[in-house]
Amino acid sequence: MTTKPILSLALAALIAPAVAQAEQxxxxxxxxxxxxxxxxxxxxxxxxxxxxxxxxxxxxRTHTGATADLAQEIAQIxxxxxxxxxxxxxxxxxxxxxxxxxxxxxxxxxxxxxxxxANDFVDWVQEYVVFAVQAGNPEGIVSLGTTxxxxxxxxxxxxxxxxxxxxxxxxEADGQPAIEVQSYTDQxxxxxxxxxxxxxxxxxxxxxxxxxxxxxxxxxxxxAVGQSNGFPSLMQGAVVPQGSPLGPVLRDAFQILMDxxxxxxxxTEWGLENNMIEAPGINLGEAL
Numbered sequence: 480m481t482t483k484p485i486l487s488l489a490l491a492a493l494i495a496p497a498v499a500q501a502e503q504x505x506x507x508x509x510x511x512x513x514x515x516x517x518x519x520x521x522x523x524x525x526x527x528x529x530x531x532x533x534x535x536x537x538x539x540r541t542h543t544g545a546t547a548d549l550a551q552e553i554a555q556i557x558x559x560x561x562x563x564x565x566x567x568x569x570x571x572x573x574x575x576x577x578x579x580x581x582x583x584x585x586x587x588x589x590x591x592x593x594x595x596x597a598n599d600f601v602d603w604v605q606e607y608v609v610f611a612v613q614a615g616n617p618e619g620i621v622s623l624g625t626t627x628x629x630x631x632x633x634x635x636x637x638x639x640x641x642x643x644x645x646x647x648x649x650x651e652a653d654g655q656p657a658i659e660v661q662s663y664t665d666q667x668x669x670x671x672x673x674x675x676x677x678x679x680x681x682x683x684x685x686x687x688x689x690x691x692x693x694x695x696x697x698x699x700x701x702x703a704v705g706q707s708n709g710f711p712s713l714m715q716g717a718v719v720p721q722g723s724p725l726g727p728v729l730r731d732a733f734q735i736l737m738d739x740x741x742x743x744x745x746x747t748e749w750g751l752e753n754n755m756i757e758a759p760g761i762n763l764g765e766a767l
Contacts, residue, residue, distance in 0.1 A: 503555035522560040523582035529665035545749040570636040587715030590764030602716035607685040628656030632678040635662040642709035711765035733759035
């Protein structure tokens with residue numbers, strides 16, 4: 480079983496929940512359904528592409544946040560150890576799982592049909608995509624339609640990057656200036672570009688942006704909240720190789736955590752109660 484690491488990140492320490500979760504009951508039936516290689520090794524590697532607060536805080540080999548807490552509980556249910564690895568960017572994460580270099584990613588990673596050529600998604604949260612801007616919103620960014628000619632930071636290879644690139648093409652088609660799209664491999668670098676006035680906004684998932692705004696001491700604010708912003712119902716989850724029996728096992732482990740209240744407890748402690756879903760599922764996401 481895994482043990483919960485000490486919070487070494489200053490950011491994570493600011494909001495780290497103080498309540499420990501109850502020990503989970505080992506489920507022999509789920510353990511027996513694990514891929515043979517995982518069951519024999521007694522461990523599996525979860526890959527991430529860097530900090531995604533408040534789901535994931537990464538410093539070296541130390542992983543904390545809601546995702547790490549849920550991984551710890553799932554490890555107890557399955558009777559295996561979950562260790563962590565970090566790669567640069569979402570494309571490397573998806574490729575690494577599809578090539579079986581890593582067993583899975585806890586995520587949450589955006590679930591879209593075009594990402595399922597080599598992977599399956601075990602969805603466990605719903606997300607929304609908004610903008611983080613400097614306080615006072617000096618560039619007046621209130622929707623996708625107001626981003627023409629602006630400098631917009633996004634995560635490289637992510638769904639927000641695809642949406643903002645499509646919007647830039649629409650801007651030019653409408654006779655307006657193209658968007659200056661700035662792609663970064665991690666969330667902290669992206670938000671720093673806004674704080675240092677190298678970008679006018681960071682377009683990304685609402686949960687991490689809410690966290691960054693809360694920690695900015697009034698320097699940042701959210702905008703375009705409550706709008707679709709180019710997205711359908713946005714599901715996010717864990718990622719496994721396509722067709723792997725690990726997918727249904729993780730889904731059923733998440734269901735156990737939902738049934739016994741642990742999922743709600745962890746999500747609420749990390750301020751993610753508005754991102755909870757009623758039941759986990761496989762490949763629930765819609766196309767952009």
